[in-house]
Amino acid sequence: MANFLQLMVSGLGIGAVYALVALGFVLIYRAANVVNFAQGQIAMVGAYLMIVAAVDLHLNIWLAFIVALGGMAIFGVLFELGVYYPLRNQSFLPVIISTIAASILLQNLAQYVFGANPRSLPALFATQTVKLGGIVLSVQYLTILAVTAIFVAFQYLVLDRSMLGKKMEATAQDKDTARLLGVPVAFMIAFTFVYSSILGGAAGILVGPIFFVMPGMGTTIALKAFAASIIGGFGNTVGAIVGGLAIGVIETLGAAYISEPYKDAYAFVLLILFLFLRPKGIFGEKIAEKA
Amino acid sequence: MTSRKRLLSFIGVLAAGLLVTACGTSGSGGNGTSSSASSNGTSSSSGGNTPYEIGATFALSGAGAASGQLEVDGAQLAVNEINAKGGVNGHPLKLIVEDDQTTNPGTVNAFSKLVSQYPNLVAIIGPIRSTEVQAITPNIEQAGIPVLIGGTDPQLTHENDPWVFRFRPNDTYSARTMAYYLIKKLNLSKIAIVHSTDAFGNGGDTYLKQWIAHYGGTVVSDQGYTNHATDYTSIVTALKNANPQAVATYCTYGADAGIFLKQYNQFGLKATIMGSSSITSSDVRNLLGSQLNGDYGTTDYAYGQNSESVTFGKALEAAYPNVKPDIYSSHTWDAVRVLAHVLAADGTSHTAVQQGLLNVRNFPGAEGMYNFDKNGDGLHGYTVVKFAGSTPKIIKVFNFYNQSSSGS
Numbered sequence A: 001m002a003n004f005l006q007l008m009v010s011g012l013g014i015g016a017v018y019a020l021v022a023l024g025f026v027l028i029y030r031a032a033n034v035v036n037f038a039q040g041q042i043a044m045v046g047a048y049l050m051i052v053a054a055v056d057l058h059l060n061i062w063l064a065f066i067v068a069l070g071g072m073a074i075f076g077v078l079f080e081l082g083v084y085y086p087l088r089n090q091s092f093l094p095v096i097i098s099t100i101a102a103s104i105l106l107q108n109l110a111q112y113v114f115g116a117n118p119r120s121l122p123a124l125f126a127t128q129t130v131k132l133g134g135i136v137l138s139v140q141y142l143t144i145l146a147v148t149a150i151f152v153a154f155q156y157l158v159l160d161r162s163m164l165g166k167k168m169e170a171t172a173q174d175k176d177t178a179r180l181l182g183v184p185v186a187f188m189i190a191f192t193f194v195y196s197s198i199l200g201g202a203a204g205i206l207v208g209p210i211f212f213v214m215p216g217m218g219t220t221i222a223l224k225a226f227a228a229s230i231i232g233g234f235g236n237t238v239g240a241i242v243g244g245l246a247i248g249v250i251e252t253l254g255a256a257y258i259s260e261p262y263k264d265a266y267a268f269v270l271l272i273l274f275l276f277l278r279p280k281g282i283f284g285e286k287i288a289e290k291a
Numbered sequence B: 001m002t003s004r005k006r007l008l009s010f011i012g013v014l015a016a017g018l019l020v021t022a023c024g025t026s027g028s029g030g031n032g033t034s035s036s037a038s039s040n041g042t043s044s045s046s047g048g049n050t051p052y053e054i055g056a057t058f059a060l061s062g063a064g065a066a067s068g069q070l071e072v073d074g075a076q077l078a079v080n081e082i083n084a085k086g087g088v089n090g091h092p093l094k095l096i097v098e099d100d101q102t103t104n105p106g107t108v109n110a111f112s113k114l115v116s117q118y119p120n121l122v123a124i125i126g127p128i129r130s131t132e133v134q135a136i137t138p139n140i141e142q143a144g145i146p147v148l149i150g151g152t153d154p155q156l157t158h159e160n161d162p163w164v165f166r167f168r169p170n171d172t173y174s175a176r177t178m179a180y181y182l183i184k185k186l187n188l189s190k191i192a193i194v195h196s197t198d199a200f201g202n203g204g205d206t207y208l209k210q211w212i213a214h215y216g217g218t219v220v221s222d223q224g225y226t227n228h229a230t231d232y233t234s235i236v237t238a239l240k241n242a243n244p245q246a247v248a249t250y251c252t253y254g255a256d257a258g259i260f261l262k263q264y265n266q267f268g269l270k271a272t273i274m275g276s277s278s279i280t281s282s283d284v285r286n287l288l289g290s291q292l293n294g295d296y297g298t299t300d301y302a303y304g305q306n307s308e309s310v311t312f313g314k315a316l317e318a319a320y321p322n323v324k325p326d327i328y329s330s331h332t333w334d335a336v337r338v339l340a341h342v343l344a345a346d347g348t349s350h351t352a353v354q355q356g357l358l359n360v361r362n363f364p365g366a367e368g369m370y371n372f373d374k375n376g377d378g379l380h381g382y383t384v385v386k387f388a389g390s391t392p393k394i395i396k397v398f399n400f401y402n403q404s405s406s407g408s
Helices: A002-032 A039-056 A061-087 A092-114 A139-159 A163-173 A175-180 A185-211 A217-232 A237-257 A263-277 A286-290 B002-026 B065-084 B104-117 B130-143 B171-185 B199-214 B233-242 B254-266 B282-292 B307-319 B327-346 B350-358
Strands: A129-132 A135-138 B052-058 B093-099 B121-125 B147-149 B164-166 B190-196 B218-225 B246-250 B272-275 B296-299 B381-388 B391-399
Touching (some): A002 A139, A002 A217, A039 A061, A039 A185, A039 A217, A092 A217, A135 A139, A135 B254, A139 A237, A163 A175, A163 A185, B065 B093, B065 B254, B065 B282, B093 B104, B093 B327, B121 B327, B171 B190, B171 B199, B171 B296, B171 B381, B171 B391, B190 B233, B254 B272, B307 B327
Parallel strands (some): B190 B246, B272 B296
Antiparallel strands (some): A129 A135, B296 B381, B381 B391
């Protein structure tokens, strides 16, 4: 039982990282009607910004966290202007190719700027583990869960209930009508990119102390997060979170009780099952309401 | 207007793609050393003669990019040293590096490109990862060119391919050294194994189990993981349940070993660690620092294991101030020097190099004394080190070639 609880915390922790990245996928898909395949690399950028702030500039760890997230907001604007905005009137295909190009470009730029050697990122808390009876829990995983909970709470309690959230929803449902009603659609899409970049950056910063930070760290996260968003129901924010947590838990428990070498396969077996049996995902595709 | 926008978009994507390609193939890796098609022609007396071209497939991008740059550094250092002394019989050496992208298809492409575009290559320095060597085995046979590999899966030189020569000791020696030292010297017989599930890791796992049984030990847990795994909670939990006295690791990538050991320490496990050579790589030492204190490792390169290891280490640190000498840079330094010796003594045709390499005896390298056997294995021993802080200290050098070791 102790082992099971320990595994559950790790699974939920890693799942929360997938959830944050998946949420970024979904929000951008809803706002701009494109899939941003650079979402994993955005997490990597966040982790490197944290390295610069906390390690290279020796800022206090919490100040570095805020500075890195602020940097991600600026990065989100630049990303939107460079990757999406010039192609905003095209069909989704050129934009998707543009995001794929951006993902490769970001990974290679990171290697060019920071080198290929993995780097250590300090955790937000100095204590590494806490013991509860016979269970050893990683403080970093608990931190990931807490920060993810804060982001999710912000999503539902603030963003979805505010005028800003309603404008985001209107933009997601029908851009032309929203524009006629006075919603600044271009601004709302830019805001979505900024918010998604912050979410992705937070995921990278949180997972950095566990994985180490390296240029290729975003690829695996993005693949799992993409699978999570489809399993949850592409376009559905609740689905992205539930899908991410589900994949984290299933792969961790599967690795422990079935087979570790096939750990990466569990997420994709689940994805294939969903595509065959319930292509709309657990919560359905909210974006379908557009029609 | 729309067509203009489309054109601009196309140009933008094309430019991004070209930049990516440039980053991927030249791979300067952040420390400014030259790589692709580089020679640095530093020879003073050999400038007039045609250079002898040595090809190389190194990982300059992808998951192994950190190690690939170290391989370039080692090889380029040897080339520069030899050219500074006048080259080989008056001919400077020229290193031509292709990026294998740390993938099997990338390695096949890099190897094919070298063979097709550079017809005068005297030899090719091949990958350090066994799975990538496996991928190009048919191409090597077809090309008929000596390939100097660093992959340590024993099978790579035991499949009747006369063109493959190994410049690191194979895994039967490392597994034997690890099992012997844990069981016979440290009296730890309940051993768990953690290994990657590629050719290197699975091979190491197989030989480790054989030698643990040979020396009277027991494998209490055998845990495999796929390369680039990011969470080892399930493995650490299994190890905790198995309660081993020692954990032997065969990790292909240093970063994987680093993440595993970090989580192992975080969860408070105390069994003695005995790592295969990746535990001594600069990656792991930089990442874990003093967390390695008290752990053991087997390695083919340890500073001070012989006089050449010191010569190499000092020269590398002088040439590349932020680079620590390790297994990645040492085996390519050795490969270029052994090859230069053979080129000078036996000639430059592929057959002459092949026969010359087979006849190499008692050539002192940073990794050990090179004595090639009929299979093409040049080295036959490993060094056991124990970490004091993040520095590996030599405990004992085993050489199975001369049968003089106490490890039999």
